[in-house]
Amino acid sequence: MRNVILAAVLATATTIAPAFAQEDGPGPNLVIDVAGASNGRVVIDLFEDIAPQHVERITSLAEAGAYNGVVFHRVIEGFMAQTGDVQFGKSDGDTARAGQGGSDQPDLPAEFSDVPYDRGVVGMARAQNPNSANSQFFIMFDEGHFLNGQYTVVGRVVEGMDIVDGIKLGTGPNGSVVGAPDMMQDVSVER
Numbered sequence: 361m362r363n364v365i366l367a368a369v370l371a372t373a374t375t376i377a378p379a380f381a382q383e384d385g386p387g388p389n390l391v392i393d394v395a396g397a398s399n400g401r402v403v404i405d406l407f408e409d410i411a412p413q414h415v416e417r418i419t420s421l422a423e424a425g426a427y428n429g430v431v432f433h434r435v436i437e438g439f440m441a442q443t444g445d446v447q448f449g450k451s452d453g454d455t456a457r458a459g460q461g462g463s464d465q466p467d468l469p470a471e472f473s474d475v476p477y478d479r480g481v482v483g484m485a486r487a488q489n490p491n492s493a494n495s496q497f498f499i500m501f502d503e504g505h506f507l508n509g510q511y512t513v514v515g516r517v518v519e520g521m522d523i524v525d526g527i528k529l530g531t532g533p534n535g536s537v538v539g540a541p542d543m544m545q546d547v548s549v550e551r
Contacts, residue, residue, distance in 0.1 A: 388419055389550040390515065392427075396542030398526030403519035403550075404482050404499075406433035411471040414484050414493060414514045420547045421446060421463055421495055432527050433458035435542075436535035440503060441527045442485055443544055444496035451543045459485075459536070461468075462494030470512055477507040480517040499524050 390404040408415040421427055426446040433449055434442040443449065445462025470490040477483060481500045484493035493512055501524070517524060530537040 361446055361497050385535060387551060388415070389518070390418060390422060391548045392520075392544045393546040394523050394527065394542055395527040395545040396432075396540065397521050398542055400523035400526075401520050402499075402523050403536065404423055404515040405518045406515040407473075407475070408511065410473045410475060411484075411512050411514045411541065413468050414471055414512050417463075417465060417468060417495065418497065418514060421465075422547045422549050425547075426495070427429075427544050429543055429545065430547075431455050431458055431537070431541040431543045432539060433530075433537060434498075434535045435530040435537055436501075438502050439530050439535075440498040440500050441524060442496060442498040442535075444485065446495045451541075458541075459496070460497060462496065465494065467492045467494050468512075470510075470547055474509075475503040475513040477511075477513070479503060480521050481513055482515040482517065483507065483511040483513050501525065 388406050390406055392402040394402055398485050406415045429451045430443055430446055430449040432441050432443045433445060445458050445461045446463050449455055449458040477500055479500055479502050483498055485496035486493040491513055499517060514518055527542045528537055532538045
């Protein structure tokens with residue numbers, strides 16, 4: 361009986377492995393230095409084979425310094441931390457409209473995949489229109505499979521999930537952070 365179970369497990373692992381191998385590639389990696397209530401380095405393996413247009417957008421904004429100083433404006437306990445509003449989310453300005461903006465680039469068409477929204481997965485934020493992702497993204501604190509196939513998955517945290525867990529939680533409407541939010545102090549790309 362044990363051999364039958366082992367064979368089934370091995371067959372399943374062989375079937376599943378190629379999908380996960382594709383998303384666990386060598387990067388590029390998005391490196392975020394978080395500052396605020398939580399301080400430290402977060403590294404995200406970006407899935408360039410799964411969402412090439414979205415990964416290109418994130419890496420180009422990071423390399424241009426657009427994400428430096430952008431706050432985590434929406435943080436919901438047990439769900440996710442959202443950031444990336446390069447238009448209204450800069451910590452050195454008025455962040456009252458953070459979450460309503462994007463970049464000076466056009467919105468992107470959805471690149472949905474079968475990668476599930478598990479803990480540490482990074483997805484692109486968008487408006488009602490599935491083709492409206494731009495610069496904002498979110499990091500999952502826990503699984504949220506109701507998002508599967510609805511939001512583009514762009515990567516997974518491979519280092520610093522404890523830093524993500526410590527990001528200041530939102531207490532305002534829809535998880536908005538009241539007072540001084542944590543921020544992405546410095547964001548770079550490692551290839």
